[in-house]
Amino acid sequence: xxxxxxxxxxxxxxxxxxxxxxxxxxxxxxxxxxxxxxxxxxxxxxxxxxxxxxxxxxxxxxxxxxxxxxxxxxxxxxxxxxxxxxxxxxxxxxxxxxxxxxxxxxxxxxxxxxxxxxxxxxxxxxxxxxxxxxxxxxxxxxxxxxxxxxxxxxxxxxxxxxxxxxxxxxxxxxxxxxxxxxxxxxxxxxxxxxxxxxxxxxxxxxxxxxxxxxxxxxxxxxxxxxxxxxxxxxxxxxxxxxxxxxxxxxxxx
Amino acid sequence: xxxxxxxxxxxxxxxxxxxxxxxxxxxxxxxxxxxxxxxxxxxxxxxxxxxxxxxxxxxxxxxxxxxxxxxxxxxxxxxxxxxxxxxxxxxx
Numbered sequence: 001x002x003x004x005x006x007x008x009x010x011x012x013x014x015x016x017x018x019x020x021x022x023x024x025x026x027x028x029x030x031x032x033x034x035x036x037x038x039x040x041x042x043x044x045x046x047x048x049x050x051x052x053x054x055x056x057x058x059x060x061x062x063x064x065x066x067x068x069x070x071x072x073x074x075x076x077x078x079x080x081x082x083x084x085x086x087x088x089x090x091x092x093x094x095x096x097x098x099x100x101x102x103x104x105x106x107x108x109x110x111x112x113x114x115x116x117x118x119x120x121x122x123x124x125x126x127x128x129x130x131x132x133x134x135x136x137x138x139x140x141x142x143x144x145x146x147x148x149x150x151x152x153x154x155x156x157x158x159x160x161x162x163x164x165x166x167x168x169x170x171x172x173x174x175x176x177x178x179x180x181x182x183x184x185x186x187x188x189x190x191x192x193x194x195x196x197x198x199x200x201x202x203x204x205x206x207x208x209x210x211x212x213x214x215x216x217x218x219x220x221x222x223x224x225x226x227x228x229x230x231x232x233x234x235x236x237x238x239x240x241x242x243x244x245x246x247x248x249x250x251x252x253x
Numbered sequence: 254x255x256x257x258x259x260x261x262x263x264x265x266x267x268x269x270x271x272x273x274x275x276x277x278x279x280x281x282x283x284x285x286x287x288x289x290x291x292x293x294x295x296x297x298x299x300x301x302x303x304x305x306x307x308x309x310x311x312x313x314x315x316x317x318x319x320x321x322x323x324x325x326x327x328x329x330x331x332x333x334x335x336x337x338x339x340x341x342x343x344x345x
Contacts, residue, residue: 027327034331067276075269078310085259236311243302247295251283
């Protein structure tokens with residue numbers, strides 16, 4: 001009677017399915033912002049002059065800078081994914097770090113931008129806005145809602161990418177325990193470069209338990225890559241939304 | 254698992270360059286005060302930029318045709334909502 005050896009349990013991973021799930025989630029995000037864009041369009045068509053005038057208070061230079069920052073961060077995240085595809089863990093780590101720095105820079109700019117608005121009395125329900133034309137109040141209501149929800153997405157994206165950076169950069173410690181040795185010759189073939197670790201001992205090592213700890217440098221598995229790709233998809237969506245927010249808010253003067 | 258294609262580093266940089274050029278174009282056009290035309294070009298350029306990001310960076314290029322169908326359904330839904338709302342607004 002032959003017994004079929006049970007193969008090690010391989011957990012089936014459907015990476016295409018994971019991406020479909022991510023895209024479906026992104027569609028809900030598109031509809032969320034789509035609703036805000038719809039509100040914007042309707043009120044803009046109702047109060048074209050007010051919107052036109054209100055937008056003159058926005059700093060096109062900061063808006064353009066933030067657009068370029070987000071576009072660049074989209075490039076670096078896609079390079080990080082491509083680097084991981086080629087098993088270049090180091091380049092992936094660098095590119096992810098640059099992406100996170102760019103996201104932080106975006107938020108710093110956003111902070112100063114909002115801070116300036118608040119300083120000149122432009123914030124939701126402020127006396128200054130209530131005094132102005134209704135269209136201007138609506139414009140700033142939409143401005144804070146849209147850029148605010150967008151900034152929230154940037155913060156969430158930064159969190160997700162930071163976790164991914166940790167996963168990619170972190171080399172798990174691997175422990176191998178051998179022994180007691182059956183022979184006086186110990187061979188390990190677990191090394192990442194395929195090198196054989198050997199110890200030729202005399203009598204005493206035969207009874208020892210040897211524990212070797214080393215930093216694993218094993219290849220990134222498909223699972224990590226799939227997670228990073230989905231994180232990248234989210235980050236790109238944040239970029240795409242900004243691509244539409246920027247001209248509609250900053251460039252209509 | 255079917256290996257998913259990935260573009261070369263260089264082609265991603267080219268896409269980024271195109272995005273940067275389009276950004277400067279849209280800022281320049283906005284500064285020229287073309288009136289009604291300026292909002293149309295701004296949205297048109299934003300559509301091109303968004304498509305570049307979705308097609309190359311989000312790798313729709315190498316995805317199964319189903320992804321395109323899903324995206325189309327989402328965009329058509331959004332368009333229908335927009336168009337019908339504007340029908341309502343315009344003929345009120």
